[in-house]
Every structure is written in structure tokens, then in C-alpha cells.
Amino acid sequence: MSLTIQDLFAHNRAWAAEMERARPGFFSGLEKQQAPKFMWIGCSDSRVPANQITGLDPGEVFVHRNVANVIVHSDLNALSAVQFAVDMLKVEDIMVVGHYRCGGVLAALQGARIGVADNWIRHIQDVRDRHRGILENIAPERRGDALVDLNVVEQVVNLSVSTVMVDAWAKGQKVRVHGWAFGVHDGLLHDLGVTVNDTEVIEPVYRKAVEGIVVKYS
Ligand SMILES: [Zn+2]
Numbered sequence: 043m044s045l046t047i048q049d050l051f052a053h054n055r056a057w058a059a060e061m062e063r064a065r066p067g068f069f070s071g072l073e074k075q076q077a078p079k080f081m082w083i084g085c086s087d088s089r090v091p092a093n094q095i096t097g098l099d100p101g102e103v104f105v106h107r108n109v110a111n112v113i114v115h116s117d118l119n120a121l122s123a124v125q126f127a128v129d130m131l132k133v134e135d136i137m138v139v140g141h142y143r144c145g146g147v148l149a150a151l152q153g154a155r156i157g158v159a160d161n162w163i164r165h166i167q168d169v170r171d172r173h174r175g176i177l178e179n180i181a182p183e184r185r186g187d188a189l190v191d192l193n194v195v196e197q198v199v200n201l202s203v204s205t206v207m208v209d210a211w212a213k214g215q216k217v218r219v220h221g222w223a224f225g226v227h228d229g230l231l232h233d234l235g236v237t238v239n240d241t242e243v244i245e246p247v248y249r250k251a252v253e254g255i256v257v258k259y260s
Pocket residue numbers: 085086087109110111141143144145146147
């Protein structure tokens with residue numbers, strides 16, 4: 043049975059009624075403010091919904107998604123979201139979340155042409171090219187997953203060297219950046235061991251995470 047737009051409104055009314063029944067006043071509480079502790083930067087892929095995967099309610103996670111969870115220094119959309127989350131909401135943990143079987147990452151790996159997104163995916167090809175030596179030593183069927191992990195690690199670094207994070211850490215703000223990967227095949231999140239909580243740890247954390255990926259896929 044294929045869903046229609048009317049079904050979505052019916053689902054929505056049922057969901058809102060059930061939330062209000064189970065937790066009276068839930069929405070009037072949300073109306074006053076949002077105070078999430080977490081920010082999720084993930085892929086736009088429909089199989090990777092931040093709230094459902096982590097069991098978080100509305101109001102508990104601030105979300106930014108784009109194709110293949112890329113953080114580019116000239117992307118005002120992503121940087122604006124991060125700055126709002128860090129400076130205004132004071133989130134304590136930001137997770138950059140890739141996922142296995144990511145179409146954007148696989149296109150980058152194979153050099154496939156899609157359209158406008160080719161220019162966006164070029165950023166992931168830069169990651170592929172930087173780690174060409176590592177990828178060439180991994181069995182072809184596992185290279186896609188390895189590039190998903192490497193892309194997350196690189197995007198954690200891109201976020202960590204952004205002016206927003208550098209300024210927050212210089213002020214002594216307690217906020218951590220994490221790198222995770224999600225298995226669309228089993229529904230599980232994996233911590234890639236690339237947690238950054240200060241500018242000075244970026245380099246050693248990065249090196250250790252890349253070494254970890256080499257071991258994982260060898
Ligand atoms: Zn994806």
C-alpha cells in the first residue's frame with residue numbers, strides 16, 4: 043500500500059494525540075523553548091532518522107543533514123546551524139554521523155556522475171584521494187564502508203577547525219565533537235573513536251582514528 047499526503051496528516055494527528063495522552067502538556071512545554079544537549083550532523087538519506095535511531099524526543103536533538111554528512115568551510119548553512127547550536131543552545135555533544143551503503147560516498151568512490159551533486163561529492167573524492175594508499179589495500183567490497191568511516195573522521199576534523207569550534211574551545215566551553223557510523227543493515231550506531239574536546243587534541247585523535255580504520259579493514 044503506498045502512502046498519500048493525506049496519510050501523513052492522519053499519522054500526524056494520531057501521533058500528536060498519543061503524545062499528549064501519554065505526556066500531558068508535552069507540546070505546551072516545547073512551545074516555551076528548546077534546550078537540546080545534542081547536535082546531530084548526518085546524511086539526508088531517509089534510512090537515517092536522527093531522533094528515531096537515538097530514541098530522542100522533539101526538543102532533544104538539534105539536527106543538520108546534507109548529502110553524505112559533509113562539513114565544508116564555505117557552507118553557511120551548516121556553519122550557521124553549528125554556531126546556533128554551540129553559542130545559543132550550548133549543546134554539549136555534536137555527532138557527525140555517516141552511514142554504511144551511503145549513496146553519496148559510493149558515488150565518490152566510483153567516480154559516478156549524478157548531476158549537481160557531483161560538485162558536492164567532490165569533497166568526498168578529496169577524502170578518497172587523500173587516503174588512496176589505505177583504500178587500495180582494502181578488499182574492493184569493503185572500500186565503500188572504509189570510505190564512509192574515513193569521511194566521518196575528515197568531517198570531524200573540518201568541524202573541529204572551524205571558527206565556531208576554535209572560538210568555543212578558546213573560551214573554555216565544554217563541547218565535544220564525535221564521529222559515528224550507522225549500519226542501515228542492522229540499525230546500530232558505531233563510535234569511530236574520533237572524539238575531539240579541544241583544538242590541541244585534533245591531530246593525535248585524527249591520527250589514531252585513521253590507524254584504527256586501517257586495522258579495522260585489514
Ligand atoms: Zn548517505
